Amino acid sequence: MLSALMFIPCAGAFFVLILPRRHDAAIKTTALAAALGAFCVALLLVAGFDAASERMQFVELHPWMGDAGITYYLGLDGLSLPLVVLAAFFTPLCILACWDDVKRHVKEFMVCLLLLETAMLGVFVSLDLFLFYVFWEAMLIPMCLMIGIWGNPDRRVYAAMKFFLYTMVGSVLMLVAMLYLYVLHHAATGVFTFNILQLHETLLPRETQLWLFSAFCLAFAIKVPVFPLHTWLPDAHTEAPTAGSVLLAAVLLKMGAYGFLRLSLPLFPNAAVDYGAMLFAVLGVAGILYGAWVCMVQKDLKRLIAFSSVSHMGFIMLGISAMTITTLQGAVLQMINHGLSTGALFLLAGMLYERRHTRMIADFGGLFKVMPVFGAIFLVVSLSSMGLPGLNGFVGEFLILMGSFARFKILTVIAASGIIFAAAYMLWMFQRVMYGAITDSANEGVRDISRRELWVILPVVICIVWIGLYPKPFLKISEPTVIKLVQHIEHKYRLNVAQEAIKVTGLQFPVDSYFNRPLSTGN
């Protein structure tokens, strides 16, 4: 099932590739069909998913490179399912969104898009570290091509290179750390394996953890992006074509956060709890404020949305750092929320760009009069982005703030002040684009949202409202997995502390009695 999910877009790409170049419509239709097919499979997965279980589901395990312990191992749990659905949800929308937008090399564009989808899905469903890395890197290529070829002519190469290099630096270090972890695991157990779930059980000394944690986290932090490693993001977002920006914001950024949850925290709990938590909480909060403040002075619509991403992802980092059930659930939900609202914002910015061929906020103004339907949708999405209760953004931020307060009091209060600035920059942007009288005559004839565009944006808006009004079913999916994750971190953290204590004192004593309260899981 998961293989089908992953390779339907890939097969679609193949079909697109063999279609003759002149049949634009056929190419687009094929690509859309493939993306929709993958989305249907994703829906089947949701239907078949047992939300009460914390176990990996739809598991596929085949030997691949046997001796090296590399397997083809796929599975889905409450952490990856929402992200898989998100990726499968946004790809068809992107194809539909750039239906008339992309005029050059349509065929190659669609191939890139579909391959990108395969890679994104692959990252989320891989349970083998090697496989994970393959997809992680594979995703880079189509994305980079999309920015570099279909981006804005002025700075697209710079942006693509910056994106590529930034990401590469992180991933190369992660590769080294991965291999080292693989070797350490072998040294401890005598088994060569890249199986993530098995690696989760490895106990490592604190110093080793710290080094490996740093290497993994660098890769993920660049991807998230965590302040101050975010400077690739505004460039990449701004220069990319609409579809690229949307996928970048909605899905690719989530890979970083997903990496933290799937790998960094459970693999290196001691480093994460003792060092990482504070560091990433501070950086997260810095990102929230930094992103929001810089947003306030942006002149470029897409750049503004990009910086708002930095701000939103800061909330997710804060949630991940606090490592409680509430915050982690909030963080997982916030990943979806950010995907929906920022994705929608980029879609809307793309629609504006299609009409006016500019991204400068000052070139717009007074559009509400000529495009009321678009304006209403834009308003809902902007409100969702600034976390208005009743829309999705609020739920995630609220969970994260409520949960983090017990752990980081001052930081959480500072983070909460982000809601002021979010309102300030979002409404300021909205006002300059939509309100006021029409000053530029080019804005007079702008047509309202078309039927196709409505099909693109409405599903997103419906999800935005749905999560905002009734988030319970969404939280239910991730709940068991998150509880298991928290328990795992706690358990492994204590085991490690106990082991180090044994090493230091040379005394043997039972782990349980070392702590005041019993461990949450048996050992």
Added chain:
Amino acid sequence: MALHEYIWLVPLFPALCALVNGLVGARLPRLVVGVSASCAVAASAVMSTLIFFEVVSLPPAQRILADVVICRWLDAGSLQIEVGFLIDPLSILMMLVVTWVGLLVHVYSLSYMRHGPCYNRYFCELNLFVFFMLVLITANNFVMLFFGWEGVGLCSYLLIGFWFEKNSASNAGRKAFVMNRIGDFGFLTGMLIIYFTFGKFGFQEIFSAAPSSLVYGGSAVTAITICLFLGAIGKSAQIPLYTWLPDAMEGPSPVSALIHAATMVTAGVYMIVRCNVLYLMAPVSLLVVAIVGACTALFAATIALTQFDIKRVLAFSTISHLGFMFMACGCGAFTVGVFHLMTHAFFKSLLFLCAGNIMHALNGELDMRRMGGLGSIMPATCIVFIIGTLSLAGIPPFAGFFSKDEILYSVFSSTHSLWPSSGTVLWCIGFITAMLSALYMFRAMFMIFFGKDRTVNKAELCLNERSACVWAPLWLLAAASIAGGWVGAPWFPALNFFSHWLAPVTEQGRLLIASQGSREAVSSIHHSILFEHIFAAGSVLVALAGIGMAWLFYMRRPDLPDRCTRFLGPVYFLMRDRYRVDELYRFMVVHPLELFAKKVLWKVCDDILIDGAVNGVARLALRCGVLARRMQTGLMQHYALAMLAGMTLLIIYFMAFT
């Protein structure tokens, strides 16, 4: 099943109507849109009245009903939030005020907005506002209250900026929202501490647990109440976050009447009364509330005195009266605060609707210097305006008299545990403010309806006083502005329905705290009936003095204001320019922040530091590459030389270290 269990219908009607009008309203005839919106609010009004009658038939002790829980909204770890409604005398009273005033404003809008564009958007947003407001006041937990709290802020933003093509309107809307968000940040922080201390959000659970689990006057309860009060400061336009309300007058007049006078801005007062248990446990916060309220009342009244824009006068008057309500709450007189909230809702929305009439009659003219003598042209408006003014000024037997006198009396007889002479000082401020409010309101009345006709721009046929949609709401509100206060008249025990009605809510806190043996944050002295009468006479006299001054200045000797102005000079200009607080904020907060973001964060931090480092690394790699390339000269001698050098070094190394 009892009727009150269908309380969710009350907010549901306007919500559904807003949804329908928002989605397909553009294709419906205007009449259908407007009438359906009004009917939805009417249905809510009827429903809340029925619930009121159901509850009023119960004995007072049973009037706080069990929460009506609809469903679990959210479930994450230990955080559980439900959708539930709280039915008690306070929420019922607020429901009555919101739905009935809301209904009248809707009906008035049918006529008022008739000629403008975006009829359906207007009614959709107005209905949405009523929905959020009803959620706010019927919520049984802080999160749902916050949902309504932010929701009304959103509707206020949308309706202030209703004429979005005017830059001043959209600026005002944004300013209102951002200012409110500053308050909401406080509210959110308060919720953080509440969740941290109690682990839940339900009102009943928290209030019954508070006296035992919080320390009287401790830092936790003080922090919670101060943070929540910050929210109230934003929402109810108190110092220092009041500057959005005068600008909010850019919205249509019915909106000002409903949102910026009668309902939304009073949400802060409602919230404090709702949390009276917590406030009674935090003497510091109570004192802060009282002082902020008193200062705002006086401060805004002085500004109102010098404004020429009729709606601005009313706006500052609203700020001042909200200050009165907070002052009452800060002195522990929660019932009286809510009483004034109710009467103020009647007379102030009446005055705003009158202002709407005047604007229509004068083609949107707002400057009172270009009015005058309108009494003969629009007699009906003139009469109801006078009723509203008398009520606001506090002349018996109008509604405002009873609530204002009650506030002054309860402030005077209260003693704060931290500041024993608080009652007298605050009363002095209140007393002066009472005089000023009579003065500025009568000044406005004289300038608009009496004296010489100074109008320059009269609309031909816009005098729509005759339309039933206009006069019915005006006269009903006028009637309420007269009789609305009688329910709370303190001297007739049979009539003093109001304080008995709210007693279950406000006494709950005192009883709970007393049961824990804590001190009282505020105590009140009981005076004799005779003293109360004399006191009331004093209130009336001061109001009459204000009226007399207004008459002297604006009817008898119209040259006096100018001479006063010259005499006061800069002080007058400062007051007229609203003490330049807006400019101060812009200069002190907005500009520095923008500059910091632009110059320091974005340009220096992002472009120079981080990107500089990134690009620098890239350049370094490139340089290294270039350097390495230079070494590949292709000349045999160079390679041989390098080899020789390397080998020499190796030999030296081995000889030295092994």
